[in-house]
Each structure stands twice: as structure tokens, then as C-alpha cells.
Amino acid sequence: MDNSRTEPPVIEVTGLRRHYGPAGPAGFDAVRGLDLTVRRGELFALLGTNGAGKTSTMELIEGLAAPTEGRIRVLGHDPYRERAAVRPRIGIMLQEGGFPSELTVAETGRAWAGMTTDARPVDEALDLVGLLHRRTVRVKQLSGGERRRLDLALALLGRPEVLFLDEPSTGLDPEARAATWRLVRELRAEGTTVLLTTHYLEEAEELADRLAIMHAGRIVTEGTVAEVIAGRPSRIAFELPERSGPFETVELPALPGAEVTAEGRRITVRTPTLQSTLTELLGWAARHEVPLGALDARSASLEEAFLAVAATPSTPEPTGAVR
Numbered sequence: 001m002d003n004s005r006t007e008p009p010v011i012e013v014t015g016l017r018r019h020y021g022p023a024g025p026a027g028f029d030a031v032r033g034l035d036l037t038v039r040r041g042e043l044f045a046l047l048g049t050n051g052a053g054k055t056s057t058m059e060l061i062e063g064l065a066a067p068t069e070g071r072i073r074v075l076g077h078d079p080y081r082e083r084a085a086v087r088p089r090i091g092i093m094l095q096e097g098g099f100p101s102e103l104t105v106a107e108t109g110r111a112w113a114g115m116t117t118d119a120r121p122v123d124e125a126l127d128l129v130g131l132l133h134r135r136t137v138r139v140k141q142l143s144g145g146e147r148r149r150l151d152l153a154l155a156l157l158g159r160p161e162v163l164f165l166d167e168p169s170t171g172l173d174p175e176a177r178a179a180t181w182r183l184v185r186e187l188r189a190e191g192t193t194v195l196l197t198t199h200y201l202e203e204a205e206e207l208a209d210r211l212a213i214m215h216a217g218r219i220v221t222e223g224t225v226a227e228v229i230a231g232r233p234s235r236i237a238f239e240l241p242e243r244s245g246p247f248e249t250v251e252l253p254a255l256p257g258a259e260v261t262a263e264g265r266r267i268t269v270r271t272p273t274l275q276s277t278l279t280e281l282l283g284w285a286a287r288h289e290v291p292l293g294a295l296d297a298r299s300a301s302l303e304e305a306f307l308a309v310a311a312t313p314s315t316p317e318p319t320g321a322v323r
């Protein structure tokens with residue numbers, strides 16, 4: 001039976017704040033009042049602009065640092081204060097593994113397994129990420145993508161109930177990325193709860209049950225991919241030809257409900273009704289024999305939603321903020 005809706009969330013974050021540096025304006029608020037809930041078996045993706053606070057948030061939920069303010073529960077425990085209860089049940093793939101480069105891949109796995117409760121066999125973890133054939137190679141000889149996969153293998157050693165993946169596919173070639181996605185999907189299918197950060201919108205579209213887009217320390221929008229892009233306009237772009245033909249005096253048609261912007265001859269139309277706007281535009285182009293160069297029409301996408309979030313000014317500190 002699916003109890004995921006009735007049982008308490010696996011990750012529950014309320015009012016989270018993280019302040020770096022000295023108290024007061026000399027310091028910096030990287031996370032500014034963040035709420036987040038992830039249910040058992042769910043894959044939740046944190047997206048955001050550079051410096052939005054994704055890693056700062058992840059580190060707090062992983063229990064690697066104490067929040068300046070707010071409440072975090074992972075599997076019902078405070079991950080920082082009750083680290084001993086939480087740590088054996090979670091797997092963490094950091095952005096930089098930072099293990100000794102002189103050890104071989106297998107030695108690194110064994111060293112890690114020694115610190116892991118109920119570890120799976122090292123070779124099994126290496127096999128999961130496609131690194132078994134590299135087991136005798138020194139870590140310093142691995143490519144960047146192979147190191148990422150070793151990071152993931154180590155995170156999987158303890159058969160974690162909750163897996164934290166900080167930019168898991170950065171530096172991977174397309175084939176290794178697809179393999180990582182397959183593995184993450186399998187883990188999720190087995191019931192693992194996953195919180196991941198990524199810069200690849202496609203990764204979130206492929207994997208996430210729900211996602212949040214962060215900007216300047218806050219979650220600006222959150223939901224399923226469909227919910228996040230709902231209400232975003234579709235986009236039509238094209239280039240008008242040099243003004244020398246029969247269309248010389250022809251103006252663009254009225255496109256009700258659409259917003260038209262021009263950058264030189266490059267025209268962008270944003271519309272809530274892609275089909276009717278496109279029909280109108282193509283009819284006009286045909287009637288007036290206007291060739292529309294590099295014509296591109298696309299439905300609302302996560303990219304549009306992301307760019308809209310990135311363009312929002314960061315709101316000032318609420319009064320009463322902890323400094």
C-alpha cells in the first residue's frame with residue numbers, strides 16, 4: 001500500500017536561514033527563509049541561479065552545518081544535533097569528494113565502507129556506477145566524470161534511504177549522464193528518496209517528481225514540472241528579412257493577447273495561445289509573402305520558467321531578519 005501521503009515527510013524544512021560571516025550587514029544571508037517538504041520515494045530537484053543558495057541549503061539538510069534559524073527534520077530527526085541517528089540512513093554525494101588521490105578506486109571504496117554501517121560490497125557499488133573495470137586505477141588517474149561516478153558509488157555504499165546528490169552529472173559526457181539518470185530512476189523505483197541540485201533543466205525534467213527554483217536565497221516557484229510551467233507563455237521567434245521587398249510597408253499583424261518585442265529584425269512573440277497566434281502570424285506572412293527567417297515556435301518550457309525567475313530582482317531582507 002502506498003503510505004507516502006499519510007506518513008510524515010522524509011525531509012521537512014521550515015523557515016530555514018543560513019548566514020555566513022560576521023553578524024550584521026558585514027555578513028551574508030545565503031538562505032533566507034526556506035520551506036521544503038519531500039515525501040518518501042519522491043525525487044525533488046533544487047534548481048537555481050548561481051549563488052542562489054542550493055548547496056548552502058543541501059549542506060544544512062545533510063546535517064553538515066547548523067542553520068542560523070529554522071527547523072529541519074530528516075527521517076524525523078534533526079540532522080545536525082541527531083547526526084548519529086540520521087547519518088547511517090542517508091547517502092551524500094558532495095560537489096567535491098575530496099578523497100586521497102593516491103588510493104585506488106577499490107581502496108577508496110573499502111576505506112569508505114569501513115566508515116559505513118551495513119555497507120554493500122564495494123564492487124557492487126562500483127558496478128552500479130559503471131566503474132568496476134577501473135577498480136585498480138588510482139583516483140588521481142580518473143577523469144573528472146569518473147570521479148563524479150566514484151562520488152556516487154560512495155554515496156550508495158550504505159544503501160541509503162535518502163540520497164543527496166549535489167550536481168550529480170556535472171562533468172559527465174552524455175552517455176555517462178544517461179547512465180546516471182537510469183541508475184537514479186532505478187534507486188527511486190526501489191523507494192529511495194532523492195534530493196538533488198542541478199544546473200541541467202533537462203535533468204530536472206527527466207527525473208524530478210517535484211522541483212523548486214531558487215533565487216537569492218529563496219524558493220521562487222515550486223511544484224511538478226507541469227505546475228511550474230503552467231501559466232508561462234509559449235514563444236515564437238523569427239527574423240524579418242531586409243526591408244527591400246514587396247512587404248516593405250507591411251506591419252506585423254495584431255496578435256491579440258501576445259507580447260511582441262523586436263531587437264533589430266529579430267522578433268520574439270510571447271503568447272498564452274500558441275496555436276492561434278502562430279496561425280495568425282503564418283497567415284499574415286503568406287498573404288504578404290514575407291519569409292520568416294529562423295522561425296522557431298515552442299511551448300512553455302522549464303527554461304522559460306527558469307529565465308523568468310532569474311530575471312526577478314532579489315527582494316530586500318524582511319524586517320526582523322537575523323543577522
Ligand SMILES: Nc1ncnc2c1ncn2[C@@H]1O[C@H](COP(=O)(O)OP(=O)(O)OP(=O)(O)O)[C@@H](O)[C@H]1O
Pocket residue numbers: 020021028030048049050051052053054055056057
Ligand atoms: N562559506 C561561505 N562564506 C561566505 N559566503 C558563502 C560561503 N559559502 C557560500 N557563500 C555564498 O552564499 C551564496 C550561496 O552559495 P551556494 O554555494 O549555496 O549557491 P548555489 O546555489 O549552490 O550556487 P552554484 O549554483 O553557483 O553552485 C553565494 O553568494 C556564495 O558566495
